[in-house]
Amino acid sequence: MDKLIDSIMEKLLSDGYVREDEAEIVRFGLELNIMKVLISSAMLIAAVIFGSTPAALVFMAVYPPLRSCCGGYHAKTRTACFILSMAAMSSVIAASRLMPARASLYAAAAMYAAGLLCIILLAPVESRNKPFDDKERRVFRRRSLIAAAISAAVIAVLFLFKAHRLMTAAAMAVFFTGIMLPAGIFSNRKGALK
Known part of the structure; x- marks a missing residue:
């Protein structure tokens, strides 16, 4: 490359x-x-x-905007970034193919709640490549909450249409965004100790 x-x-x-x-x-x-x-x-x-295109498209529609607003952990190498991204997509594919529809409803609720809690409490989290000043922190905080609200609307619409597997893909996007926030804080602190 x-x-x-x-x-x-x-x-x-x-x-x-x-x-x-x-x-x-x-x-x-x-x-x-x-x-x-x-x-x-x-x-x-x-x-x-693997026959999971709709779930992948929902995940890819929700995850990137959330991540760009919320920040969080970023891999240090291109290879690690690729592996992490593919691991996330593999879990979305597995959930959409293997999880029964009823179970996916409960899994989506749990993942969304956990991810949303992290976003509300921690977002935005800066990285080495994107440090924030006070004004940027306020702007990205607002954007993070707006993006989380939009993801909630997407999940609600999917729920109304009983598209539980697609709802799970959207909830997984919120969850993965959420867990990247404490990981980013830890990574930033670890880097500051060197």
Whole structure:
């Protein structure tokens, strides 16, 4: 992936689209977007292979906005990021394929409650790459709560349509976002001790 990013950056710099003083931030954004495309593609391919496309799409619609607003733990390497993302999607696929509809209703309620509690108590959690000043913390706090409210609305609509497995996928997005918050706090403290 580094070779691809290097060649894109070289082209952007030589054609004058990016100045030298902007190169580092543009490179970071480019790397981030390429990783998002790769992870999303891998998730969709896995979902199609295992016949869980609707659940994957619901998860992918709810999880990224929540994570970008709430923050939390971020893997230190691309490989670790990919593995964590695929582990989350694997659990969504497994739940949508293996969990009985009635059980998924209770699981969704428990996961949503746990994730929402973490979001309410802890969000937003900054990372090494995204530290907050006081104003940003207030803005992201508000965004986190709005994103959580939107996810609640999505879950409520899915419940009304008795789409329990899809509701579980949305609840898992809230849950995974929620558990990334204390993990991020721990990771930040651990990093500060070094």
